[in-house]
Amino acid sequence: MNSFACRLFNVAFLVLALTACATIPPYKPLIPESGVACPGIFPPKAFRVVQQIDMKSALIGKGVFIGAAKVEPQKNALHAVLMSAEGMVLFEAEYENGDIKIISAFPPLNNPAFAKGLMADVSFVLLKPAGGPVEHGVDGQGLSACRWAAAEADAVFETALMPDGAVRMRLYGRDRRVAKESLAWPPFDRGMPARISLKAFGPSNYTIELMLIEMEFVD
Numbered sequence: 001m002n003s004f005a006c007r008l009f010n011v012a013f014l015v016l017a018l019t020a021c022a023t024i025p026p027y028k029p030l031i032p033e034s035g036v037a038c039p040g041i042f043p044p045k046a047f048r049v050v051q052q053i054d055m056k057s058a059l060i061g062k063g064v065f066i067g068a069a070k071v072e073p074q075k076n077a078l079h080a081v082l083m084s085a086e087g088m089v090l091f092e093a094e095y096e097n098g099d100i101k102i103i104s105a106f107p108p109l110n111n112p113a114f115a116k117g118l119m120a121d122v123s124f125v126l127l128k129p130a131g132g133p134v135e136h137g138v139d140g141q142g143l144s145a146c147r148w149a150a151a152e153a154d155a156v157f158e159t160a161l162m163p164d165g166a167v168r169m170r171l172y173g174r175d176r177r178v179a180k181e182s183l184a185w186p187p188f189d190r191g192m193p194a195r196i197s198l199k200a201f202g203p204s205n206y207t208i209e210l211m212l213i214e215m216e217f218v219d
Contacts (some may be wrong), residue, residue: 027158029177030137030145034155038136038146038166039159041184042128043191046072046218049126053082054209065090068212070218073128076151081121082109095119098151122172123209125182125196129157143168155179167193189215 053065066087069080077096083089092103093115102110102120109115129148136146145160153172159167165186173179180200184193192215198208 027170027172028140030135030139030147032137033144035147036134036138036144039161040191041167041169041188041193042073042126042160043071043215043217044072044073046074047190047192047215048218049192049215052211052213054211056207056209066213067122069122069126071126076127076130078119078123079126080119082118091115091118092121093119095123104203117171121180121198121208123151124157124169125198127183180189190217 048068048070049067050066053067055065056062064085066083066085066214067080068083069078071078075096076192077094079094080092081089082091089104091114093105093108094101094103100115102115105115129150131148131149133146137144139145139160141160143160143162145158147153148157150157150171152171152173156172156176158170158172160170162168162183167184169182169184171179182196182198182200183194185197187194189212192207194212196210198210200207
């Protein structure tokens with residue numbers, strides 16, 4: 001394995017396995033408002049997507065990857081592959097209803113903490129929440145927002161429409177503080193955003209940028 005590939009492995013492991021605490025205050029109940037529509041940022045049926053993934057951390061610098069995934073919202077499932085910029089497969093795994101199966105992974109990417117963190121991030125930005133929203137209205141910033149019960153115990157998933165047309169997504173943990181946040185930027189291709197920015201908060205701050213390369217529906 002060459003030094004560049006090793007460096008990519010280390011970047012992926014350290015960035016995606018980080019666990020961060022949010023500094024954003026707990027959410028407050030939404031203010032009910034008639035006619036609030038939840039942003040339709042997730043493709044409505046099974047699809048394949050290829051994205052460029054840029055990762056950046058103040059601790060370890062930058063890394064560039066290619067990510068490919070097959071997403072099946074009806075099954076609450078996805079199959080994800082992480083590749084180096086040269087096309088070498090570094091990690092492959094499946095997720096279904098919270099269960100993770102590692103198909104192949106180079107050390108240290110076969111670490112269970114890495115697999116859990118990576119698949120949690122992928123499902124957060126690509127997988128439509130199950131069921132309908134449990135709350136909708138206007139938040140404290142005046143943004144139209146919707147909330148779902150997330151797959152994680154006592155967690156809440158939220159979408160909010162920003163003034164510039166972007167959609168903000170947040171995952172609140174059981175303490176009702178933000179565990180992660182992303183912005184999905186227009187234009188949207190059949191529900192798939194052109195760019196997604198993912199942030200984690202706290203002492204281990206990191207960002208992941210996903211740029212759409214191609215997307216197609218599958219049977």
